[in-house]
Each structure stands twice: as structure tokens, then as C-alpha cells.
Amino acid sequence: MFAVGHMAIAYLLGKGSSKKLHVNLNIPLLLVLSILPDIDIIYDFLTGAEIHRGPTHSIVVAALAFIPIFIIYRKKAIPYFLALISHPLIGDFFIGGKLQLFWPISNQQFGLHELGSYYISITSPVNIALELSLFAAATLVLYKSGDWKVFFKADKTNLVLIIPIATVLLPSTIGYPFSAPLLLTEPLLAFAHLFYLVLFAIAVLKTLDYIYKERFRKSAKSQPTNLNLA
Numbered sequence: 536m537f538a539v540g541h542m543a544i545a546y547l548l549g550k551g552s553s554k555k556l557h558v559n560l561n562i563p564l565l566l567v568l569s570i571l572p573d574i575d576i577i578y579d580f581l582t583g584a585e586i587h588r589g590p591t592h593s594i595v596v597a598a599l600a601f602i603p604i605f606i607i608y609r610k611k612a613i614p615y616f617l618a619l620i621s622h623p624l625i626g627d628f629f630i631g632g633k634l635q636l637f638w639p640i641s642n643q644q645f646g647l648h649e650l651g652s653y654y655i656s657i658t659s660p661v662n663i664a665l666e667l668s669l670f671a672a673a674t675l676v677l678y679k680s681g682d683w684k685v686f687f688k689a690d691k692t693n694l695v696l697i698i699p700i701a702t703v704l705l706p707s708t709i710g711y712p713f714s715a716p717l718l719l720t721e722p723l724l725a726f727a728h729l730f731y732l733v734l735f736a737i738a739v740l741k742t743l744d745y746i747y748k749e750r751f752r753k754s755a756k757s758q759p760t761n762l763n764l765a
């Protein structure tokens with residue numbers, strides 16, 4: 536599944552679970568966790584290896600990584616864990632498959648097709664329609680709940696959004712890891728990617744601007760004291 540679908544599923548799951556658990560949600564962090572397994576695409580690109588849908592898509596690895604987070608944050612960690620495991624267990628399981636879900640215990644590959652059912656490729660019209668519907672649903676909830684406002688506020692955790700910008704949103708919109716840019720092959724899906732790209736870029740730039748001004752303000756404050764001392 537593309538980043539847009541993964542983020543939409545994680546957002547809707549996160550929204551539902553946080554409401555049930557009565558816990559607050561950090562939306563940028565939740566969205567980053569939903570696409571984090573796909574950093575293996577960048578690893579493959581840099582090293583020439585072929586580990587996509589391998590260890591980073593393992594629910595064993597995800598569970599182990601979350602043990603300390605569950606110990607510290609307890610039920611608050613649940614929506615984030617769901618966001619992470621929804622990537623292999625929902626998105627990629629139905630679309631594409633070939634997942635090493637239980638690595639390193641087993642190297643066997645899993646997915647809808649591996650279980651004897653249909654194979655739905657990432658570029659099939661079924662998946663494109665599915666991802667666009669998920670995008671529409673998530674955007675509607677994002678708007679109605681007022682959650683979109685977090686992207687227009689300076690907050691240091693917003694800097695985590697650099698990860699999806701650099702690893703999945705920008706590369707897939709302009710081409711990598713596909714044969715042609717999404718803009719040419721699937722313009723509607725490319726629009727959905729651009730939507731998140733712009734939203735995330737605003738959040739990152741607002742935060743960087745705030746950090747820069749904060750530094751400037753601090754150094755301006757300390758200057759008069761220096762002058763007094765002189």
C-alpha cells in the first residue's frame with residue numbers, strides 16, 4: 536500500500552482507539568509510525584539490498600520495540616502500536632503481501648495471496664480506489680475534528696514529519712521506487728500524496744521558524760547584559 540493509505544488507516548484507527556481509551560493523541564507521531572516500516576525502501580536504495588517487506592514489516596520486531604514504550608506509557612502507547620502494526624497487518628497484508636511477518640522466528644512470507652486468496656497489486660485499480668476512499672475518509676475526520684490545526688502550530692515533535700517527507704512522500708511522488716512518477720501514472724493518488732506533503736512541510740517549516748526565532752530572542756536578551764558588564 537502507498538503512504539496515503541497507510542496514514543489514513545492509522546489515523547482512523549488511532550482516532551477510534553484514543554477515544555475509547557480516553558487518551559490524547561499526537562497526530563504527527565502517529566502518522567510517522569504508520570509509514571516507518573517502509574524506511575526499508577531507502578535502505579534498499581542506499582545499499583542495493585532487497586529487504587523490502589522484511590524485518591521492518593515484522594510484528595515480532597514491532598512488539599519487541601514497543602516493550603519499553605508500553606512499560607513507560609502503558610495504555611497511552613496502544614494507538615501508536617496499532618498505527619505501526621496496521622502497516623503490515625492491514626495495508627500491506629491485503630495489498631501486495633510477501634511480508635516476513637514473523638521475522639526472525641520465521642522467514643516465511645505472508646499476505647492475502649499467500650493464504651490462497653486474490654493477489655491485489657499496489658497499482659491495481661482496486662487498490663487505487665481503496666486508497667483514495669481511505670484518504671477521503673481520513674481527510675474528512677481530520678477536518679471535522681479540527682486535528683488539521685496541529686500542522687499549523689510550532690511544536691518540536693512536528694519535526695518527525697521530516698521522515699515521511701524524505702522517505703515515502705517525496706520519492707514516490709517523483710518516481711522512486713516505481714518505474715514512473717506517480718504524478719504521471721496516478722494523478723489523483725499523487726494529489727493525495729502532495730496534500731500530505733504540503734501539510735507536513737508547513738508543520739516542519741513553522742516549527743523550524745519558531746526554533747530559529749527563539750534562539751534569536753535569547754541571544755538578543757543576553758546582549759544588553761553583556762553591554763552592561765562592559
Ligand SMILES: [Zn+2]
Pocket residue numbers: 536572573588592622627
Ligand atoms: Zn510497507
